[in-house]
Amino acid sequence: MARMTMIEAIQNAHELAMEADERVVVMGQDVGFFGGVFRCTAGLQKRFGPTRCFDAPISELGIVGTAIGMAVYGLRPCVEIQFADYMYPAYDQIVSEAARLRYRSAGEFTCPLVIRMPTGGGIYGAQTHSQSPEALFTHVAGLKTVIPSNPADAKGLLLAAIADPDPVIMLEPKRLYNGPFDGHHDRPVVPWKTHEMGEVPDEAYTVPLGQAAIRREGSALTILAYGTMVHVALAAVAEQGVDAEVIDLRTLMPLDKPTIVASVRKTGRCLIVHEATLTCGFGAELAAIVQRECFYHLEAPIERVAGWDTPYPHAGEWDYFPGPDRVGAAIRSVLEG
Known part of the structure; x- marks a missing residue:
């Protein structure tokens, strides 16, 4: 067991998935050199190279649309939308393309795509950085939606999502990124300040989707x-x-x-x-x-x-x-x- 924050557990899940399967690629705004706005992809580009972890233009529509094409042609993209609030330009691609691909092709094509999004408040980000839009995804047939509450589940759920043959939305509560959290925490998340929070197994494992x-x-x-x-x-x-x-x-x-x-x-x-x-x-x-x-x-x-x-x-x-x-x-x- 290792002591990890949720950020570190997500980093670790990315690393293990990319080591095990060269089809896994990571893309999004600032996820490469910078390592993501919350550092969830830190070190991936240096370790796996710019063709496995790379930055995308500021276009959520383009990020998700491109990732859908990559998934259809055999890759397993794991994309990051910087904040859940930013996903609305990509919502049509998520709903009309990713979620429906298996059904509209009668099973001929699948879309093994993971879309990660920091969700909820806690950083004084106001309306455009703090929304909780999970109901918009659970309403859509063909999508799976997960929300971890601790580092161990974050790692296991992300590995399960990457392995899944269909699109998975992973919403990550920002207030839990750095922990610890006792239910009373009333200070903003500080992305660059790390605290130990939970025990996480070192090896790869999955948390089954659909199990409370x-x-x-x-x-x-x-x-x-x-x-x-x-x-x-x-x-x-x-x-x-x-x-x-x-x-x-x-x-x-x-x-x-x-x-x-x-x-x-x-x-x-x-x-x-x-x-x-x-x-x-x-x-x-x-x-x-x-x-x-x-x-x-x-x-x-x-x-x-x-x-x-x-x-x-x-x-x-x-x-x-x-x-x-x-x-x-x-x-x-x-x-x-």
Whole structure:
């Protein structure tokens, strides 16, 4: 085991994948010489050369469109979009080309493409550097969407995504890049400052896509979360002193429905926490699934805690985030329901 931050775990996953398979290439804005805005690709160009890790023009449309062509012709591109907020010019390529290629070609072609994007707030980046757009990808048939909450999962999920024959969106919470994070961290991420955060196996391994993890077992209620909100949920549970079961979804699509259903049927209560905007957020789909599959086991209404239904704030960023106080209030509401 090695002690790594999420950034270091992602670097390591790239290295192992590129060593094992010469078809794996890394491309994006500043990912080569500079090593990426958050240094997730640092050292790759020096080690593997400019034909395996290279910089792209400032054109997300061009980056993703080119990567789709590379994937169709046998390569396994892993591209970085500097911030999830920047992916909108490429959204048509992601939805209309990458996601549909297997189906529109009747299986003749596949698109083994990984698109990595830093997501969420925490750097005082305001509206154009802090969005959480996961619901835009989970809505699209043909895409897989993953969000790690710790370095070990980041490495395993990225290696699984690179090996997958279909397009995978990997959203990486910026607040977890450098750690440690106890659910109360209220300072911006400092990309160049590294802290040890988690134990990560040295060898190559995968975290299966579509498999959630139970971070804390309990019987009083079930909390569904992913990414940064896993840590917020755990902090709130500790503060409230309740016997809650906290499930880290890890993969939003495909979703581990059996783990969710088994937990809620056991506890009879469900709280959903995510950083993205409440309305039409991924939590709405989770609530619909729980309502359908666990209706006769529920002892209280399903609760959701999420970001505000407003444009992303700047000065009020830390109030926008669901924190242990807001999650704690929701826990009390569910238990009293």
